[in-house]
Amino acid sequence: MADRGLVLASASPRRLELLAQLGLTPDQVIAPDVDETPRRGELPRVYARRIARAKALAVAQILPDRLVLAADTVVSAGRRILPKAETEGQARDCLTLLSGRRHRVLTAVVVAADGKLREKLVETVVIFARLSKAEIDAYVASGEWRGKAGGYAIQGQAARFIRTILGSYSGVVGLPLHETAHLLGL
Secondary structure, eight states: OTTTOEEEOOOOHHHHHHHHHTTOOOSEEOOOOOOOOOOTTOOHHHHHHHHHHHHHHHHHHHOTTSEEEEEEEEEEETTEEOOBOOSHHHHHHHHHHHTTOEEEEEEEEEEEETTEEEEEEEEEEEEEOOOOHHHHHHHHHHOTTTTOBTTOOTTTGGGGGEEEEESOHHHHHTOOHHHHHHHHTO
């Protein structure tokens, strides 16, 4: 792997931090321009895989001789894909929906090398405590939710909302480390 050079197909600072936990620093970071709009009726698992593949393929076409790592994280409530919150209204809607409920966080990881894709989808169940209006207001005021799938960051202030997590904590943050290490042959 070291000979090939690792390229991270993501602009996420969280994914860089998680890779550092594996002792890896990508040689390049390229955020591909991929349309992340869900297709009509698209299920969360299918969506996560499709977007991660699209990111990996977009960068692998530019750098075919490199090892490309891409991922996509989706928060879903039932069959519904929650947005990466960009407005206070979206964040508030997500938190209100997740309050007192179980939801799934799906992270698809794709490694592109030698014209082939290897991938893994990791599913984590997260159960939120029931949130008061004051708790939602305070979290929205923090701004931490901005750009986060489902309108929250488990590694930040929203950690206090989590009653239970069943699965990969690092997957909820944005890159399941066990599975990523396996795909990279570490």
